[in-house]
Structures are given as C-alpha cells and as structure tokens.
Amino acid sequence: MIEINNLYKNFGTKQVLRGVNLTIEPGETIVIIGRSGCGKSVLIKHIVGLLKPDKGYVKVEDKIVNELSLKELYELRKKFGFLFQSSALFDSMSVFENVSLPLVESNNGFSKSEVLEIVNEKLALVGLEGILDLKPSELSGGMKKRVGLARALVTNPSYILYDEPTTGLDPIMSDSIDQLIKDLSEKLKVTSVVVTHDMYSVKNVAKKVAMMNDGIIYFVGKPEELLNSNDKVIMDFIRRTEV
Ligand SMILES: Nc1ncnc2c1ncn2[C@@H]1O[C@H](COP(=O)(O)OP(=O)(O)O)[C@@H](O)[C@H]1O
Ligand SMILES: [Mg+2]
Structure with a gap:
C-alpha cells in the first residue's frame, strides 16, 4: 500500500503540493489526472524518494520514504518500475x-x-x-x-509508476499503450499509478481516478463519477481537457 499523507512541496515561492492525501491499495490501478504543470510528476517523484517533501510523508508498505537511509531507499526502489515521461532510454x-x-x-x-x-x-x-x-x-x-x-x-516490480505514458503519441498508439498498461496490471498483479493529462487514458485505463487541482487531490472516485460530476471545478477541468 502507498499512503500519501498531507504532502507539501514548494519550489522557491511556488507552492506545488499543498496537502496531498491519497491512498493507493495493493494491486489497484489508479490514474492521477491534472493540468499540465499542476504537480503530477512532482508527486510521483516523492513516492520513490526522488524529491523530499517540505511537510507530510509518503509511506510505502510500512516505510516512510523520506526517513529512509540511502541504502534502504535503494532497496525500496527495487520494488518500483518507473516509466519516465521521456522514456529516458x-x-x-x-x-x-x-x-x-x-x-x-x-x-x-x-x-x-x-x-x-x-x-x-x-x-x-x-x-x-x-x-x-x-x-x-x-x-x-x-x-x-x-x-x-x-x-x-x-x-x-510490485509497483509501476507511469509518467504521461501516452504524451507525444498519436491516438492509435496511445490506445495501444493504454491497453498494454491495463493488460500488464491484470497479468502481473502489480500496483499501477498512471499520471496523465490525457482524458482518454482515464476512460481507457482507470478503475479509480484521482484529480489534482491547486496542489491537492480534489476528487477520488470511479471514472464515470468524475465524468458525470456536477461539480463546477471538475466540469470546467473536463471541458478544458476534452479533445
Ligand atoms: N526541480 C524543480 N525545481 C523547480 N521547480 C520545479 C521542479 N520540478 C517541478 N517544478 C515546478 O513544479 C510545478 C509542477 O511541475 P510538474 O510536477 O512537472 O507538473 P506536471 O503536472 O505537468 O507533471 C511546475 O511549475 C514546475 O515548473
Ligand atoms: Mg509531468
């Protein structure tokens, strides 16, 4: 289980994370969606200790990530597969x-x-x-x-973190990557965290979706609950991201 608890992160005067709370259950596939620049990459970098929070913590299984020694952190990272936005080959x-x-x-x-x-x-x-x-x-x-x-x-790995797996791909290619993410999470029984600003991925991949807005997780629920929401902030977000 991954528990993100009241996580804060500033860069200079810019407040990026302002109290993020999110629990990710073992074996589940969650899509975290939010506007470009809202802090999605910053958030998942905290999960594997690539960034340290100003306040709050991330707990993976029974370990608080920002309290681990370097050696313990390397051990923890072995449980993670990380697909970077750029592929980083x-x-x-x-x-x-x-x-x-x-x-x-x-x-x-x-x-x-x-x-x-x-x-x-x-x-x-x-x-x-x-x-x-x-x-x-x-x-x-x-x-x-x-x-x-x-x-x-x-x-x-027991956990796979995907940072914008479909960015820069055409719609057909994006669909096949989404399908692959879904197949792999079922076949390998891994916990998958997919960060994206792509509404299609929410529809294609998510059983659970979390929406980031203004430095917090504004909504967590089923994709259809997000898509059918009457909440003004959510409706506005969907209208802007739909293509
Ligand atoms: N290492 C860093 N130093 C300074 N600012 C950063 C750093 N990493 C991210 N930011 C800023 O934090 C904000 C969120 O970035 P990011 O998490 O990459 O957004 P996205 O949701 O698109 O992944 C952006 O304004 C970005 O410029
Ligand atoms: Mg990003």
Whole structure:
C-alpha cells in the first residue's frame, strides 16, 4: 500500500503540493489526472524518494520514504518500475543494453544467458520481439515507450509508476499503450499509478481516478463519477481537457 499523507512541496515561492492525501491499495490501478504543470510528476517523484517533501510523508508498505537511509531507499526502489515521461532510454545503447541495465546495475548474479532470457521475456510482455540490437533512434515513439516499459519491468516490480505514458503519441498508439498498461496490471498483479493529462487514458485505463487541482487531490472516485460530476471545478477541468 502507498499512503500519501498531507504532502507539501514548494519550489522557491511556488507552492506545488499543498496537502496531498491519497491512498493507493495493493494491486489497484489508479490514474492521477491534472493540468499540465499542476504537480503530477512532482508527486510521483516523492513516492520513490526522488524529491523530499517540505511537510507530510509518503509511506510505502510500512516505510516512510523520506526517513529512509540511502541504502534502504535503494532497496525500496527495487520494488518500483518507473516509466519516465521521456522514456529516458540511452541513445548510445542497444535495446538489449537499455532493458538489461537495471539488472546489471543491481548486481543480480544472473548469467549472461539468464539476462538474455529475462530481457526477451519482458520485451515479449510489451509486444516487442526481435529488436534487441536496435538503437533508440531506430524506434518509433510508441516502441520507445514499450522499451522503457520493458526496462521498468525487468526487476519484477510490485509497483509501476507511469509518467504521461501516452504524451507525444498519436491516438492509435496511445490506445495501444493504454491497453498494454491495463493488460500488464491484470497479468502481473502489480500496483499501477498512471499520471496523465490525457482524458482518454482515464476512460481507457482507470478503475479509480484521482484529480489534482491547486496542489491537492480534489476528487477520488470511479471514472464515470468524475465524468458525470456536477461539480463546477471538475466540469470546467473536463471541458478544458476534452479533445
Ligand atoms: N526541480 C524543480 N525545481 C523547480 N521547480 C520545479 C521542479 N520540478 C517541478 N517544478 C515546478 O513544479 C510545478 C509542477 O511541475 P510538474 O510536477 O512537472 O507538473 P506536471 O503536472 O505537468 O507533471 C511546475 O511549475 C514546475 O515548473
Ligand atoms: Mg509531468
């Protein structure tokens, strides 16, 4: 379980998080939606301790993230797969090298052939095969996201954090990534947190949706409750984001 409790974060005089509260249950898939710049990336970076809160805390299982030692934090991060907004692949490295990197970095003790087997298995999970030797520059935007996702999966995480997984993709590609997120969360029984400003992803992926507004979680509920809400702030948000 991930518990976000009264989380505050400022950058200089800019108040980004102003008391975020949110509980994410084991095995669930939650979509966090909010306008561009509202603090979604800042929020999920707190979950894995990439940012420290000014006030409040994030608790993962029984651990308070900002109180962990560096060593404990690295241990905790092994439970997470993080798909960054940019895919964050290394251009000079092949697909195989990119995907196997977390395994190599964690000194896993696997043999070369075991690493190859794991990489192939994860690539198959994201619908890619036979591209081990390609470089990121030879891949489409959607393929890069999939490779980034295979890399996030390579350590068998319990939690997957997706930061804007469909940004920059065309609608068809976006739909297939949304479908993949859904399939993976069902197949792997992971806890998935999807951050997006894409209303389509809410409709396609979410069983539970949380809307960020003005530095807080303004709404948590089912997607249809959000979409049918009479609340002025929510209606205004949906009108602006609908395409
Ligand atoms: N490291 C940082 N230093 C200063 N300001 C930051 C930093 N990271 C994010 N911000 C600011 O915090 C706000 C929220 O950013 P972000 O979480 O990236 O928004 P989004 O919801 O689009 O992901 C933005 O105004 C951004 O400029
Ligand atoms: Mg962001």
